[in-house]
Amino acid sequence: MEQTDAIAALSALAHPGRLGAFRLLVKAGAAGLPAGEIARLTDSRANTLSTNLTILTHAGLVSSRREGRSIIYVADYDSMRDLLAFLMEDCCSGEPAICAPAALLTEQAAACGAKTSC
Amino acid sequence: MEQTDAIAALSALAHPGRLGAFRLLVKAGAAGLPAGEIARLTDSRANTLSTNLTILTHAGLVSSRREGRSIIYVADYDSMRDLLAFLMEDCCSGEPAICAPAALLTEQAAACGAKTSC
DNA sequence: TCCCTATTTCCAGAAATCTGGAAATAAGGA
DNA sequence: TCCTTATTTCCAGATTTCTGGAAATAGGGA
Structure with a gap:
C-alpha cells in the first residue's frame, strides 16, 4: 500500500459520521446495509x-x-487489512520486544478463540 | 478507546508529514529521535x-x-495498538470467515517469524 | 403516465486545517 | 555575559473540508 492510499483511508475514517458508518458496515458483514438504513442508524441526513459514503468508497474502504x-453498501475487508498492515509494517524492525502486532495478535487470538475461523 | 480518541489519532495520521514522522519513530523504537533529525529526514521546516509533532502528541501517538x-520524540506503541484494536473491534461479530485480524495475524506471524518476540 | 420512495448531485456559506515568516524560549559553551 | 544551536509559539493568509438546502436521477407500483 502506498502512503497516498493510506492517507486517503485514514482521512476517510477520521470523521465521526464516516467512522460510525464504516464500523456499522464492518459489523454488518458481507450482507451490507442500504444507505437509508445507515442514515437512520447514524442519525444523519x-x-x-x-x-x-462516496468518500469512503473513493478511499477503497467500502x-x-x-x-x-x-x-x-459493504465494508471492504481487504483494504481495511491492507491499511492495518501498512500501519504496523515497520514495527518489528525497531524493537521486537515492544512489537504492537505481537500483543495485538495475542489479544485477538484470545478474543476470537471461540469463533470458527478466527 | 473512545470514538473521539480514535478520530484524534486517525486525523493526526492522515497527513503526509505526520504519517512520515510517526512511521520514522515507529522504526526508531524506544530510543526515539530528536526533532531536528526528524525534520532533516522528512525534509520539513x-x-x-x-x-x-504537537498534534501527534495530543493524539497520544508520541x-x-x-x-x-x-x-x-518516541512513538507510543500502546496507543497505536489501542487504535488498531479499536478499528478491528467488531470485525469478528460479523462474518468470521472474512475476519481481517485472522488474515493479518497470519501475515504478521510469517513476517515476524524470524524475530525474537514477534 | 403519474406518483412515491431512495439516493445522489450541485452548490455556497461556514468552519477547520495547513503553512511558513518572525519572534520567543531554552540550554550549553566561551 | 554573549553567542550559537535547537525548538517552540504566535499569527495570518491560503486552502480544504463540512454541512445542508434544493434540485435531479433512478426504480417500482397503480
Whole structure:
C-alpha cells in the first residue's frame, strides 16, 4: 500500500459520521446495509451521508451495489487489512520486544478463540 | 478507546508529514529521535514539524523528553495498538470467515517469524 | 403516465486545517 | 555575559473540508 492510499483511508475514517458508518458496515458483514438504513442508524441526513459514503468508497474502504430502489453498501475487508498492515509494517524492525502486532495478535487470538475461523 | 480518541489519532495520521514522522519513530523504537533529525529526514521546516509533532502528541501517538538542547520524540506503541484494536473491534461479530485480524495475524506471524518476540 | 420512495448531485456559506515568516524560549559553551 | 544551536509559539493568509438546502436521477407500483 502506498502512503497516498493510506492517507486517503485514514482521512476517510477520521470523521465521526464516516467512522460510525464504516464500523456499522464492518459489523454488518458481507450482507451490507442500504444507505437509508445507515442514515437512520447514524442519525444523519441523506445527502450528507451520501457524500460521506462516496468518500469512503473513493478511499477503497467500502463498495456498493444497487438492489431495487436501495443501494447496499459493504465494508471492504481487504483494504481495511491492507491499511492495518501498512500501519504496523515497520514495527518489528525497531524493537521486537515492544512489537504492537505481537500483543495485538495475542489479544485477538484470545478474543476470537471461540469463533470458527478466527 | 473512545470514538473521539480514535478520530484524534486517525486525523493526526492522515497527513503526509505526520504519517512520515510517526512511521520514522515507529522504526526508531524506544530510543526515539530528536526533532531536528526528524525534520532533516522528512525534509520539513522546524516550525511546521513542531506543530505536527504537537498534534501527534495530543493524539497520544508520541511522547517526548528533553535531552540537553534536543527534544527526543518516541512513538507510543500502546496507543497505536489501542487504535488498531479499536478499528478491528467488531470485525469478528460479523462474518468470521472474512475476519481481517485472522488474515493479518497470519501475515504478521510469517513476517515476524524470524524475530525474537514477534 | 403519474406518483412515491431512495439516493445522489450541485452548490455556497461556514468552519477547520495547513503553512511558513518572525519572534520567543531554552540550554550549553566561551 | 554573549553567542550559537535547537525548538517552540504566535499569527495570518491560503486552502480544504463540512454541512445542508434544493434540485435531479433512478426504480417500482397503480
